[in-house]
Amino acid sequence: MAKITMTVNGRQVSGQCDDRTLLVHFIRENLGLTGTHVGCDTSQCGACVVHMDGKSVKSCSTLAAQAAGSQITTIEGLAANGELHPVQAAFKANHGLQCGFCTPGMVMTAVDMIRRHGGQLDEATVRAELEGNICRCTGYHNIVKSILAAAAEMGGARVAAE
Structure with a gap:
């Protein structure tokens, strides 16, 4: 188990996870942000796309540990002040x-x-x-x-x- 810290949707978060935990599972299970979907688990469908340091990544093929220290934006982080992106x-x-x-x-x-x-x-x-x-x-x-x-x-x- 490793402790991972990253900034998600503008908020610094930390959590424990196995080294092999995928970013999509960390986001959904550790952070409760379920807008990022698990579709295929093979990076074919794109349902899991998030932004890591401003660029699109498929979170089902990115380890949570790879995202440590990064800025992550999920679908929940796009809207601002109650206004849709x-x-x-x-x-x-x-x-x-x-x-x-x-x-x-x-x-x-x-x-x-x-x-x-x-x-x-x-x-x-x-x-x-x-x-x-x-x-x-x-x-x-x-x-x-x-x-x-x-x-x-x-x-x-x-x-x-x-």
Whole structure:
């Protein structure tokens, strides 16, 4: 057992865990933040995406010990002062979710995608960037639409004609 300390959603937290504990399990079981989902446990589906030091990581393939000392943001940490993050608001406004299981990972991936591309996204780029996230319900159309809408609000996207 090791004691791990990290900052999660702006709050310093500590907990005991085995060396082999995955970050997703540490977040869910030790911290009670269940918005980060366990989908496949093989890093294929993207339901577990969180930000570690500002970059997207799949928390089902990251050890909690690897995150020690890091800044972690989960889906619960995106909204501020009761206001949805622009990506969360865009998913709501554009019906970018259906069952909602993949949504936290999709949103976290989208926030990082928009940050990395400076908001300069088109449909082809968004679809390529979502390759590591699986949605079994929506057919992706409204997810892509949501990300492009958020990118436009956050930094100016080139939206291709539909």
